[in-house]
Amino acid sequence: MNTTDTGTAVPRWPVPSAPPVHDPALFAQAMRDMRLTWRARGVLAELATGYLPGQEPGISELTSLTRDERGVAEGREAYRKAVGELRVLGYLTPDATTASGVGERLVVNLAPATEAQLILNRYGRSALMDGS
Numbered sequence: 157m158n159t160t161d162t163g164t165a166v167p168r169w170p171v172p173s174a175p176p177v178h179d180p181a182l183f184a185q186a187m188r189d190m191r192l193t194w195r196a197r198g199v200l201a202e203l204a205t206g207y208l209p210g211q212e213p214g215i216s217e218l219t220s221l222t223r224d225e226r227g228v229a230e231g232r233e234a235y236r237k238a239v240g241e242l243r244v245l246g247y248l249t250p251d252a253t254t255a256s257g258v259g260e261r262l263v264v265n266l267a268p269a270t271e272a273q274l275i276l277n278r279y280g281r282s283a284l285m286d287g288s
Contacts, residue, residue: 169207176205182266189272191245195230196238200247204264214260215239 176183183204187197203212219232239262242248246268251261 169211169213172206172208177209178204178264178266182269185272185274186247186266186269188274189245189269190275191273192241192247193238195234196241196247199235199238200242200264203248203262204266212261215262216260 186200189197192200207213219235239248246265248262249265251263253261
């Protein structure tokens with residue numbers, strides 16, 4: 157975080173004032189996709205909901221955070237592995253404006269959640285499944 161002239165802390169990336177535009181059902185399926193590690197789901201959740209459209213940080217911005225800046229968050233390699241996992245399954249795709257082709261800015265795509273591997277209910281139907 158940066159500070160203003162008055163000493164008030166200002167986040168590096170503005171906090172959204174409205175919920176994301178993603179389909180909530182797809183987002184829920186993505187968060188339960190057993191093809192993803194918990195770490196990758198956390199990264200996906202942050203990138204899908206934590207930033208204003210067009211103001212998402214680039215991969216290098218997030219991986220360059222110092223230990224002090226990221227607090228207890230996992231390190232660079234853990235983040236890179238999670239991003240790689242999300243890219244392989246198609247949850248993150250390179251932004252069209254990325255000149256290098258490496259995918260500096262990544263766009264969240266929840267379409268792979270339609271093929272998510274979900275944990276099945278072992279004990280029959282739940283109240284949510286049968287509408288009661």
